[in-house]
Amino acid sequence: MDLKNDFLINELQRIGKLGVFIYDIKKDIWNSSELLDKLAGISDSYIKNTKGWLNTVHPSQRADMESYANEVIKTGKDFDIEYRLACENDEIEKWVAAKGKVFFNDQGVPEKLAGTIQDVSELKKSEERYKKLYNEELQKSIEEERRRLNELKEADRIKTEFFTNISHELRTPINVIFSALQMEELMLKDYLNDNIPIDKFKYIKMMKQNCYRLLRLINNLIDITKIDNGYFSLNESNDDIINLIENVTLSVAGYIENKGISITFDTDVEEKIIAHDPEKIERVILNLLSNAVKFTPCNGNIIVKVEDNTNDICIRVKDTGKGIPDNKLDSIFERFVQVDKSLTRNHEGSGIGLSIVKSLVELHSGKIIVKSKEGIGTEFVINIPCKLIEGESYAESTCNAQIGKSYIEKINMEFSDIYN
Structure with a gap:
């Protein structure tokens, strides 16, 4: 087929602004239409083989184009690519879109690659x-x-x-x-x-x-x-966290029992030395106990239990109070969220406490979750990893064993939003 002299082909190319090519793979000969030659700047002196065609491609893309053409011939996939043409004036950018197909003989050997090339320079611009x-x-x-x-x-x-x-x-x-x-x-x-x-x-x-x-x-x-603002830091030391939690629980036992609520402390280990900030853990336990008292009626029960899981310490604060509605569980640790907003409640609160508790636990690289059923009660579960500060020995602290005036002040402050 003469791609330059066939009238019908030339008319179709003119209408579609396309150049047509047929490449004989075995003979390594390119046959191209007049419009394609004009588009690519191919003169009669050009050698119509792979090397000659690659010379029409911009130098920056020649290696990639040769690799792509070989892959198309080898695999038989469609020839579909945009590339830049080489021009005498390198400041001029001329782009074409090439589309074609590989044709095989009866033995499955690729014989020809035929397709079209269209000027897409304006589209690129x-x-x-x-x-x-x-x-x-x-x-x-x-x-x-x-x-x-x-x-x-x-x-x-x-x-x-x-x-x-x-x-x-x-x-x-x-x-x-x-x-x-x-x-x-x-x-x-x-x-x-x-x-x-x-x-x-x-x-x-x-x-x-x-x-x-x-x-x-x-x-x-x-x-x-x-x-x-990231200014809140821990003052960690290697201390007995069991002793701390037990002392905090016992320190508020009298107050809680005066409200007709029983409180129990239980632990499966007598001593566990881990790195923690005693003041912050004390504040966490006091806050959870304060919440338990707020929502537990007279003759109810509060249980504080500590479990040694080897890699972490699990602290459970469980009550037999009114419980938390399911639709509030996901937001319980959010700031300014209050489960009970009624005017008849017997306690006050800003909705900040549990948010701070969560932050204090996370500062210890721990986590806190809540489990609750309305009418049955609520359980807060804290897991704090067991780690030690290297190079620091443990010396039994007397401050945990004695409840001083400042400690009583902390209790009064933490339980201050519960009406008598």
Whole structure:
């Protein structure tokens, strides 16, 4: 077939703006149409073989094109590729889209590769213009989003700074009021004799309890700010965590039992030395016990159990309270979430405590989960990995064995949002 002189083929090429080629694989001869020759800049002096065809390809793509053509002939897959043509002026970019098919003889040997080549230079230019425009718009959008993000960060920084400052400012006058109340209580005790009913101190106790509540709320707000900004750190030491948890539980046993609730501590190991921050673990246990008391009715039970799992210590705080609805379980550790928002509840709370508990546990590389059924009770399960601080020996601490005034203050503060 003469691709240059066949009138019908030339007309079809002109209409479709396509060049046609047939490559004889065995003879290594290319036969191309007049339109293709014009498109690729092929003159009569060109040798119509593989080397001659590769010379029409831009130098930067010749090796890849040769490899691709050999793969097509070997596998028989469709010839479908876009490539850049070589031009005398390298600043001019001329691109073509080549499509073709390999034809085999009866023995399955590839004989010919035939197909079309179409000029797609204008399409490529349009694509490049679109990409450039898209990239410019994308860059503008990114810069705008970055600007907005920086504004949000700055606003958050100002809010956090204000939050921290106002929390500290609130704590100072509350401490002054609290100290004045303590002095007033001492003075009343000096003036009143033992026969005076204890109700004389009723209003002072109410004021003290609400001072504790405010201090607890402010401390929680300050801690949230520290956690968010990465300033909250642990003061870990190698200590007996069993002894710590037992002392915390026993320290609040009297308070809990006075409310008609029984509390039990159980452990399957008497001593376990691991690296932890005693103050933070103490705070976690106190918070969970406070929650258990809030939601457990009179004649209910609270159980604190510690299990040694070799690789970690499992702490369980279980109660026989009202339980948590299924639709609240997933959000129980989120900030400002309260399970009971009714006006008839017998306790207060900001919804911050369990969020801080989760953060304190995670700072110990641990995890906390909650299990609950309405009307049956709730169980919080904490797992803290057993690790030790290298080079630090364990010396039995006396602070865990004794409950001092500061410890009682912590208990009063943690249980301050429970009404008598």
